[in-house]
Amino acid sequence: MVGGSIAGLALAGLLDxxxxxVTIHEERPERAEAGSSLALWPDARRVLDDLGVGDRAGRLVHEVGTGSLRDATGRPLVSPPADASMQMILRPALIELLEQAVPDTVRRVHERVDRPERLPADLVVGADGVRSVxxxxxxxEHTVPRLTPWLALRGLLPGTPPENGEYWGRGDLAGVVEAPGGTYWFTTHVSHLGALPAEAGGDPWRRSxxxxxxxALAEARRVFEGTADRAPVVLDVLGRADAETTLAxxxxxxxxxxRLVHGRAVLVGDAAHAMTPNLGRGACEALVGARILASELNTRDLGxxxxxxxxxxxLPGAVLRRTSHALMQVALATRLQPARDRALRGVGTALARAPRLT
Structure with missing residues (x-):
């Protein structure tokens, strides 16, 4: 196993x-302490049940109401039903749960793997993320990860947000969600920070x-504060954020x-289908993929x-990757932003007037 994060740990815990x-190769195990608040969909919760940590997860999961989709000023575009909710868990807490499910028989190697084809194993699992070696x-080489124009910031701040919500502006988006321990916030905007042009040379797998x-924080503040009538909650979280509590x-x-399989190599999680974060499915798909791979390996011959x-x-991974990318393009629209907002506002009005089925 190359990669000891969500997909790798889940698979190690589910294999017979x-x-x-099983040997897990993880270059930087300290990365488990960094991260964000993750949505746990029902299929992901079932994987935690299979791992035997479902009850413990229930004590760490925070159920919150789903927020409205709003324009940059905070005006609602689409609002969910009043009783709609979602479950959130902090990434370090999820990693700790998965660690508890890994058998003592699993061997750990804390080193970078540059030549996975040389590993002495019958099966090499790429659970090593979007830049998978x-x-x-x-x-x-043609499977080099694609660098998008977007820079994402996220962090956790004390206090409870006035309400959960996502704010779509012209070429940027922001969001605040109640999370275990405070307010989880995130922003995305077009940026050149950390994006070296191809002519700069170097390995594209290690670039940026x-x-x-x-x-990144200074640039985000300029972007969001430079437009009039921004939603106050967005300006508040950016104003309170600092470099110590922020990931960029x-x-x-x-x-x-x-293909996801070639020879004795197989890809799982972000190595197979890393996607933009718009659908909130990244962690869930890593868990679901690990469960499916483990169930097949535990009951069939390797081939x-x-x-x-x-x-x-x-196919499911490809569909989700394309859907999340399309949603990101809509969320960060520039020239079409007014038409997008009008269309979404119409959808919101229609949903509000639609009769509820009981």
């Missing part, structure tokens, strides 16, 4: 220890890894994949298991 000797090794958080990352997407896994996961 009587059948598999396993994907590169097995499928070739570091974004200065202080610079370029958004990458996995390339379109026609049949990998064939079945690919058949079950290739």
């Amino acid at each position: 220890p009587e059948r598999f000797a 396993v994907r590169r090794s097995a499928f070739g 890894l570091v974004v200065d958080v202080g610079e 990352q370029r958004i990458y997407e996995a390339p379109p994949m026609r 049949s298991a990998l064939t079945r896994y690919e058949a079950r996961r290739l």
